[in-house]
Each structure stands twice: as C-alpha cells, then as structure tokens.
Amino acid sequence: MSDDLMTIREMCDSYEVTPRTLRFYEAKELLFPIREGTKRLFTRRDRARLKLILRGKRFGFSLESIRQLLDMYDRETTHETQLRHTLELAQERLTEMQAQRAELDQAIDELKEQMERGAAQLATFRKAAE
Numbered sequence: 001m002s003d004d005l006m007t008i009r010e011m012c013d014s015y016e017v018t019p020r021t022l023r024f025y026e027a028k029e030l031l032f033p034i035r036e037g038t039k040r041l042f043t044r045r046d047r048a049r050l051k052l053i054l055r056g057k058r059f060g061f062s063l064e065s066i067r068q069l070l071d072m073y074d075r076e077t078t079h080e081t082q083l084r085h086t087l088e089l090a091q092e093r094l095t096e097m098q099a100q101r102a103e104l105d106q107a108i109d110e111l112k113e114q115m116e117r118g119a120a121q122l123a124t125f126r127k128a129a130e
Helices: 008-015 019-027 044-058 063-075 080-129
Strands: 034-036 039-042
Touching: 008 019, 008 039, 008 044, 019 039, 019 044, 039 044, 044 063, 063 080
Parallel strands: none
Antiparallel strands: 034 039
C-alpha cells in the first residue's frame, strides 16, 4: 500500500475502530475514501478527518457539530472562522462538562455518606449481636 493510502483493515488497526464505524462515518459523509469496487482506500485527508472525528466524539461533540467544523475547514484557506467556531463550541462543551463533573462530585459525596451511614448501622447491629 502507498504511504498515502490505507485499507479499511489498516485504518481499523491504526485507529482502533471497527469497519462498521468507518462505513458509518462514510455514510454520514464525514469520510470520503476512494472506492475501487468494494475496496475502500483512505487518504491522508481521511486519516486527519478521522482523528478529528474521534477527538470530537471523545469530547462529547455531536457528529453534526463535527461535520460543520470539518466542512468549514474544507471551505476556508485561513481557517480563522473554523478556529473561532471551534473555540466557541469547545467553551460551551467545557462548561457543560464542568457542570456534569460538579453534579458527579456531589453524587459521589452523597453516596459515600450513605455508605458510611450503612457501615455504621451494620457495626451497631454487630455490636448488639455480641
């Protein structure tokens, strides 16, 4: 295989995704592999896009948001608008994630408190049984 092209298997191995995932992203028009019959060949551009898709998904961005950012990148030469929009979306997502973390921290604290109460009650039961 050329350094510029990768098969679906090579993509799966390199990016730890399934063939189904790659076909899904292709169907959603996020990736555009070269088709030779039933064979798909992924270019450097596809690999760069897949990296961004996976990173965006990891951060909790929707596929539609990711598509919009990728489309902006394709249309612009300076990428200023894309970068500005990316930073706005990232700030929104960071705010959401911080709120989720605060809620999770509160739930963890409450669960620990309940577990401590339960353990103390069990200790009382054990003492009474002795």
